[in-house]
Amino acid sequence: xxxxxxxxxxxxxxxxxxxxxxxxxxxxxxxxxxxxxxxxxxxxxxxxxxxxxxxxxxxxxxxxxxxxxxxxxxxxxxxxxxxxxxxxxxxxxxxxxxxxxxxxxxxxxxxxxxxxxxxxxxxxxxxxxxxxxxxxxxxxxxxxxxxxxxxxxxxxxxxxxxxxxxxxxxxxxxxxxxxxxxxxxxxxxxxxxxxxxxxxxxxxxxxxxxxxxxxxxxxxxxxxxxxxxxxxxxxxxxxxxxxxxxxxxxxxxxxxxxxxxxxxxxxxxxxxxxxx
Numbered sequence: 001x002x003x004x005x006x007x008x009x010x011x012x013x014x015x016x017x018x019x020x021x022x023x024x025x026x027x028x029x030x031x032x033x034x035x036x037x038x039x040x041x042x043x044x045x046x047x048x049x050x051x052x053x054x055x056x057x058x059x060x061x062x063x064x065x066x067x068x069x070x071x072x073x074x075x076x077x078x079x080x081x082x083x084x085x086x087x088x089x090x091x092x093x094x095x096x097x098x099x100x101x102x103x104x105x106x107x108x109x110x111x112x113x114x115x116x117x118x119x120x121x122x123x124x125x126x127x128x129x130x131x132x133x134x135x136x137x138x139x140x141x142x143x144x145x146x147x148x149x150x151x152x153x154x155x156x157x158x159x160x161x162x163x164x165x166x167x168x169x170x171x172x173x174x175x176x177x178x179x180x181x182x183x184x185x186x187x188x189x190x191x192x193x194x195x196x197x198x199x200x201x202x203x204x205x206x207x208x209x210x211x212x213x214x215x216x217x218x219x220x221x222x223x224x225x226x227x228x229x230x231x232x233x234x235x236x237x238x239x240x241x242x243x244x245x246x247x248x249x250x251x252x253x254x255x256x257x258x259x260x261x262x263x264x265x266x267x268x269x270x271x272x273x274x275x276x
Contacts, residue, residue: 001218001270002036002218002219002220002237002266002269002270003036003037003214003218003219004036004037004038004039004062004208004212004214004218004219004220005031005036005037005038005039005219005220005221005222005262005263005266006038006039006040006041006062006064006205006219006220006221006222006231006235007038007039007040007041007221007222007223007259008041008042008222008223008224008225008228008231009040009042009043009044009048009049009052010042010043010044010187010188010225011188011224011225011241011243011244012222012223012224012241012259013040013259014052016134017134018048018052018134020052020056021258021260023258023260024258024259024260024263025056026260027258027259027260027263027264028058028259028263030263030264030267031263031266031267032059034267034270034271036266036267036270037061037062038058038059038061039061039062039063039064039208040052040053040061040062040063040064040065041063041064041068041201041204041205041221041223041231042063042064042065042067043065043066043067043156043158043187043191043193043225043227044065044066045065045066045070045107045108045109045111045155045156046063046065046066046070046072046077046109046111047107047108047109047110047111047112047136048065048107048111048136049063049065049072050063050111051111051136060074060075062074062208062212064201064204064205064208065155066155066156066195067156067183067185067187067193067195067199067200067201067227068081068195068199068200068201068202068203068204068205068230069081069082069155069156069195069196069199070155071204071207071208073208073211073212078207078211079204079207080155081155081195081196081199082153082154082155082196083153083154083155083156083157083182083194083195083196084153085147085150085151085152085153085154087181087182088106088147088153088154088157089144089147089148091104091157091178091194092104092116092143092144092147092157093144094177095116095159096116096119096144097119099116099119099120099124099128100121100124101161101162101166102159102160102161102162102166102170103115103128103132103159103160103161103162104116104143104157104158104159104160105132105143105157105158105159105160106143106154106156106157106158107135107136107156107158111136111137112136112137112138112139113132113135113136113137113138113139114138114139114141114142114143114146115128115129115138115142115143116142116143116144117129117138117142117143118142118144118145119142132160155195156193156194156195157193157194157195158191158192158193158194159174159191159192159193159194160190160191161190161191161192162190163189163190164189164190166190167186167189167190167191167192170192171184171186171192174192174194178194180197181197182194182195182196182197183195183196183197183198183199183200185200185226185227186225186226186227187225187226187227188225193227200227200230201223201227201228201230201231202229202230202231202233202234203230205219205221205231205234205235206234209234216234216235216236217236217237219234219235219237220235220237220238220239220262220266221234221235221237221238221239222238222239222240222241222256222259222262223239223240223241223244223248223252224240224241224243224244224248225244225248226245226247226248228240228248229247229248229251232251232252232253233251236253237253237254237266237269238251238252238253238254239252239253239254239255239256239262239265240252240254240255240256241255241256241257241258242255242256242257
């Protein structure tokens with residue numbers, strides 16, 4: 001019987017505007033009625049997850065944020081793996097020269113965003129900040145100024161690329177520039193994210209299973225991006241969204257159109273495993 005249903009957010013549970021479909025919201029209520037816990041597993045920061053939960057009046061849930069670099073159980077942070085301040089500065093010093101084609105940033109635990117704003121031409125920054133205003137509040141600090149002043153590590157570095165073509169161009173370039181030092185993953189068609197080496201959603205799920213005394217057969221997972229591949233590897237009951245690329249779809253046990261469809265399958269399976 002499934003005890004925990006873990007869902008990716010962007011492109012899975014919510015759209016590009018952070019909106020959840022009514023049928024998916026109702027599906028989460030159905031999980032609750034069948035005593036199946038719900039959790040989030042996302043590249044987003046914890047602050048975003050908290051705001052989403054409050055916006056939809058969802059119960060307290062377990063959260064794997066920042067692609068596995070942060071884990072919150074029952075509202076309590078149990079894990080945070082960060083890139084050092086020195087390494088974060090090194091990466092941003094490299095990226096500052098490319099803000100004409102990329103938008104690098106970090107987000108703190110309070111869901112505030114820091115950009116390399118001092119390195120944009122005025123018109124370019126106005127366009128970029130308008131385009132990415134959906135993310136949340138922007139800090140008045142320039143990112144590098146902030147890093148040099150406070151020397152704070154970063155849980156995750158994000159790079160908005162504008163397009164799949166730019167993602168395909170920059171992913172190998174970043175991996176070549178920083179070989180074997182970080183996890184550098186495409187998390188959607190227009191985002192690349194960098195976390196500490198060895199961090200991924202699958203590792204975080206294993207830690208949650210250990211903390212909650214669960215087995216792989218006790219969980220179900222759903223996602224749509226390449227950062228979900230490690231997630232699928234941890235659960236026999238895995239779902240990929242039908243808009244995902246072929247590599248992602250082939251790595252999951254099932255392909256579905258929505259979270260609601262996956263939840264219906266999970267509830268049916270949990271009620272009568274022979275109907276798998």
